[in-house]
Amino acid sequence: MKKKSIKKPLTIEQKIRRREFLSFGIFGALGVAAYSGWKWLYHAPEEAAGITAGARQPLRRALNKTELFFRRLTFNESHLAKTYPVSMAAKTVRHNSDIGSEGDIDTAVWKLEVKKLNGQKLFIGFDEIKALPKTDLVFDFKCVEGWDQIQHWGGVTFAEFVKHFGLQTEAKLGYVGLMTPDKGYYVGIDMPSALHPQTVLAYEMNGQPLAAQHGKPLRLIIPVKYGIKNLKRIGSINFSDRRPPDYWAEQGYDYYSGL
Amino acid sequence: MRWTHWVNFPILGIMIWSGLLIYWANDVYTITIFGHTFVRFFPQWFYDTLHIPQRLSEGMAFHFLFMWFFALNGLCYVLYTLITGDWRQLWPNRYSLKEAWQVLLHDLRIRKTAPPQGKYNAAQRIAYSAIILMGAGSVFTGLAIYKPVQFYWLVWLMGGYHLARIWHFMLTIGYVLFFMVHVVQVVLAGWNNFRSAVAGFEVIDEQSKAVLNEKEKH
Numbered sequence: 001m002k003k004k005s006i007k008k009p010l011t012i013e014q015k016i017r018r019r020e021f022l023s024f025g026i027f028g029a030l031g032v033a034a035y036s037g038w039k040w041l042y043h044a045p046e047e048a049a050g051i052t053a054g055a056r057q058p059l060r061r062a063l064n065k066t067e068l069f070f071r072r073l074t075f076n077e078s079h080l081a082k083t084y085p086v087s088m089a090a091k092t093v094r095h096n097s098d099i100g101s102e103g104d105i106d107t108a109v110w111k112l113e114v115k116k117l118n119g120q121k122l123f124i125g126f127d128e129i130k131a132l133p134k135t136d137l138v139f140d141f142k143c144v145e146g147w148d149q150i151q152h153w154g155g156v157t158f159a160e161f162v163k164h165f166g167l168q169t170e171a172k173l174g175y176v177g178l179m180t181p182d183k184g185y186y187v188g189i190d191m192p193s194a195l196h197p198q199t200v201l202a203y204e205m206n207g208q209p210l211a212a213q214h215g216k217p218l219r220l221i222i223p224v225k226y227g228i229k230n231l232k233r234i235g236s237i238n239f240s241d242r243r244p245p246d247y248w249a250e251q252g253y254d255y256y257s258g259l
Numbered sequence: 260m261r262w263t264h265w266v267n268f269p270i271l272g273i274m275i276w277s278g279l280l281i282y283w284a285n286d287v288y289t290i291t292i293f294g295h296t297f298v299r300f301f302p303q304w305f306y307d308t309l310h311i312p313q314r315l316s317e318g319m320a321f322h323f324l325f326m327w328f329f330a331l332n333g334l335c336y337v338l339y340t341l342i343t344g345d346w347r348q349l350w351p352n353r354y355s356l357k358e359a360w361q362v363l364l365h366d367l368r369i370r371k372t373a374p375p376q377g378k379y380n381a382a383q384r385i386a387y388s389a390i391i392l393m394g395a396g397s398v399f400t401g402l403a404i405y406k407p408v409q410f411y412w413l414v415w416l417m418g419g420y421h422l423a424r425i426w427h428f429m430l431t432i433g434y435v436l437f438f439m440v441h442v443v444q445v446v447l448a449g450w451n452n453f454r455s456a457v458a459g460f461e462v463i464d465e466q467s468k469a470v471l472n473e474k475e476k477h
Contacts, residue, residue, distance in 0.1 A: 016462060023458030034269055059320040066323055074409040081408045140420060146285030148420055224408050252316035259408045
């Protein structure tokens with residue numbers, strides 16, 4: 001539209017010009033500020049390598065804060081992952097990686113090492129674990145990459161394991177750490193998630209003993225976490241009030257990775 | 260209202276970009292009809308041009324920060340329109356569907372006259388309300404994928420984890436299509452209209468007398 005005027009051409013023109021100049025000035029300035037803010041964030045230094053590593057410092061802070069928000073507000077032991085009939089479980093279970101569990105292992109020789117708080121170490125054999133009450137779980141396994149698959153696992157719940165081996169004091173701490181025998185893969189789990197009724201130390205898949213590539217002889221199945229936390233071939237377990245080392249948290253992923 | 264609109268622009272941009280970094284890790288969606296794949300999300304050249312591959316953890320870190328800004332900004336917009344009563348100019352009424360059709364015919368040069376309109380025409384009412392519902396849809400499908408065990412009821416509402424991820428993806432494609440039409444419309448509407456979206460005032464030519472029309476912060 002053309003701006004015509006008869007009475008006071010200059011005043012109105014000037015008024016329009018002034019407001020235009022001001023508005024677009026502010027608009028532009030905010031745009032530049034937003035862009036610089038983005039530049040700053042994008043080029044923010046990486047966090048100092050520790051329990052977590054590989055993420056931009058401010059983004060790691062945000063991940064940790066967001067974890068607290070969702071842990072406090074939404075995590076509830078009674079929220080169970082949906083379960084399915086056994087017939088829906090995948091026959092060919094997807095296999096992503098062998099980090100920490102390459103090759104085979106002799107179940108008869110294998111022992112699970114549990115570090116107690118008093119410095120004592122338990123060495124638990126496979127048969128001792130199999131003797132505990134068995135829980136079968138058919139649920140939708142979710143990978144951080146975005147795929148999911150209905151899978152059938154069997155084993156003893158972690159809560160039952162704690163009770164049976166007298167680890168109640170240990171279970172009052174904030175975290176549990178699990179590691180493969182070769183220490184090549186390790187995860188840290190917050191205690192509420194570890195004690196969730198569906199968290200299982202699994203020794204069966206589709207009713208059969210675990211194959212080497214699926215974590216023989218004992219692995220973690222934890223439906224309230226992404227697959228990256230479901231450690232294969234557990235070698236040792238320890239308890240701590242500080243976050244235990246976690247393989248993928250050192251590669252820029254969220255430590256919590258809870259679902 | 261103008262503020263939230265312009266704040267949303269870069270946030271949504273970052274959300275879509277970081278979303279792509281995440282989607283790449285499991286890029287299974289295609290448009291396939293009778294066994295023939297018409298579109299594959301996304302072709303390799305697309306990823307390469309935008310440097311998408313191998314950045315999943317980075318994408319998640321950005322996505323889970325900017326989701327807060329996206330949701331809060333959307334909430335501000337909705338509260339603002341509710342409190343000021345501006346929603347009345349935006350929300351479709353019972354004539355909107357019929358009038359929107361007439362607007363469409365008019366815009367496509369099929370019909371000579373456009374139906375009378377208030378601040379927004381019927382097509383705009385529908386489009387601008389739909390985009391807000393889509394925003395809410397992105398937040399809720401996002402929550403369903405993000406914490407599927409804790410928000411199991413949301414997952415159920417979305418028709419399962421798989422479907423929730425597909426909705427989430429389709430809404431994003433929807434934003435991109437909306438954006439393209441939106442930009443064309445803004446260009447066609449001209450400078451005066453664009454200025455009003457930035458500065459909040461419009462110059463109206465009334466019987467050769469220019470009137471400065473205060474529109475406040477609409």
